[in-house]
Amino acid sequence: MIDTKDREIIEALQGGLPLxxxxxxxxxxxxxxEEDALLFRLAELKxxxxxxxxAAAPNHYKLGMTSNGMTVxxxxxxxxxxxxTRIGQLPFVTHCYERPRALPDWPYNLFAMVHGKDEVEVEEKRAEIAAILGDACRAKDILYSKRILKKTGLRLKAKG
Amino acid sequence: MKLDATDRAILNRMQDDLPLSTHPYAGIAAELGTSENDLLRRLSRLKEERIITRFGPFFDAAAMGGAFCLCAMAVPAEKFETVLTKVNAHPEVAHNYERTHRLNMWFVLATETPEGIGATADAIERETGIEVLRFPKLQEFFIGFRVAA
Structure with a gap:
C-alpha cells in the first residue's frame, strides 16, 4: 500500500519527469x-x-515498427x-501472459505481443512461436492493432 | 523528424532506468558522448514530436495494492466512436487499442483497488450496453518493452 506522501509523489510524477x-x-x-527525502522515497517505491x-515510452509507430500483432x-x-516461459524469452516478444479463456468465443489462454516493420515480419515471428508450441497448441489467432485510441498510463483519481 | 545516430542511441538508452541521483541526465550524456544540455534538448524534441510518448516512472498498480486488467469489447462499427468516447472518459482506462477482430476494442484498466476493476468494467457495460470481457493476467512470462531505434 502507499501512504499520503507516496501518493503525492506519484501524482506529481504521473505526467512525467521534468527534462x-x-x-x-x-x-x-x-x-x-528536500531532494534527498524525495530520492529516498523513490528508491523505496522502486x-x-x-x-x-x-524511462521513456517510445512510440513504436513513429520508429517504423508500424505492425503490432497480439498473437493468441x-x-x-x-x-x-x-x-x-520459452515464448517470453524470444527477443521479439514484448509482452507475454497467461490469461483466462472466455469460452465459448475465446479459447485462447496465451497472449504474446509481436512488433515488426510490416505484417510480413510479424507473420514470420508468429510462425516461430507456432513452431515452438507445436502440438500443445490447439487454436491460434492474431489481432493486429489498427489505431491507438488512448495511451496515458496509470492515472490516480483525485481523492476528495 | 529525421533521427540521427545520437537520437537513436538516446532512445535506446532512455528505455532503461534513469538513476536516482541529483544530475541523472549528466551521467547518461557522458555515457553517450554528448553534453547534458544536448541530451535534454534532444529529449525535449523527441517528446514534442511524440517519438517518446512519455518520459518518467512506470508504475505498477498491483504493487500499490491496486490491479490491472486487459479487457475487450465487440463494438458495432456504427457505434464505435460513441462507445470509444464513453470508455476513454474513464481515467482507469490506461490505454486502448482498436484491433482487427470481432472483439475490436482492447483496453487496459489500472485501478487503485482490486475491486476497482470490476466496478469500472461494470460501469462501462451499463453505459454502453456491451459486454466487457475481462482477461486478468494469471502468469507473466516477460515484461520489458524495448524498441530498437
Whole structure:
C-alpha cells in the first residue's frame, strides 16, 4: 500500500519527469520536500516494485515498427508454464501472459505481443512461436492493432 | 523528424532506468558522448514530436495494492466512436487499442483497488450496453518493452 506522501509523489510524477538538469530537485520543491527525502522515497517505491523503472515510452509507430500483432494461442494447461516461459524469452516478444479463456468465443489462454516493420515480419515471428508450441497448441489467432485510441498510463483519481 | 545516430542511441538508452541521483541526465550524456544540455534538448524534441510518448516512472498498480486488467469489447462499427468516447472518459482506462477482430476494442484498466476493476468494467457495460470481457493476467512470462531505434 502507499501512504499520503507516496501518493503525492506519484501524482506529481504521473505526467512525467521534468527534462531539466536537476529533475528530482524541481519535483521535490513543488512537493515541499528536500531532494534527498524525495530520492529516498523513490528508491523505496522502486524496491517495493511500485515504480518499475524511470524511462521513456517510445512510440513504436513513429520508429517504423508500424505492425503490432497480439498473437493468441490455446495451449494445453499442463504445458502453459513451460511453453509460456520459452515464448517470453524470444527477443521479439514484448509482452507475454497467461490469461483466462472466455469460452465459448475465446479459447485462447496465451497472449504474446509481436512488433515488426510490416505484417510480413510479424507473420514470420508468429510462425516461430507456432513452431515452438507445436502440438500443445490447439487454436491460434492474431489481432493486429489498427489505431491507438488512448495511451496515458496509470492515472490516480483525485481523492476528495 | 529525421533521427540521427545520437537520437537513436538516446532512445535506446532512455528505455532503461534513469538513476536516482541529483544530475541523472549528466551521467547518461557522458555515457553517450554528448553534453547534458544536448541530451535534454534532444529529449525535449523527441517528446514534442511524440517519438517518446512519455518520459518518467512506470508504475505498477498491483504493487500499490491496486490491479490491472486487459479487457475487450465487440463494438458495432456504427457505434464505435460513441462507445470509444464513453470508455476513454474513464481515467482507469490506461490505454486502448482498436484491433482487427470481432472483439475490436482492447483496453487496459489500472485501478487503485482490486475491486476497482470490476466496478469500472461494470460501469462501462451499463453505459454502453456491451459486454466487457475481462482477461486478468494469471502468469507473466516477460515484461520489458524495448524498441530498437
Amino acid at each position: 531539466v538538469p536537476a529533475p528530482y530537485a524541481q519535483v521535490a520543491e513543488t512537493l515541499g520536500l 524496491s517495493r516494485g511500485v515504480i518499475r523503472r524511470i 494461442w490455446d495451449v494445453e494447461d499442463d504445458h502453459i508454464t513451460e511453453l509460456g
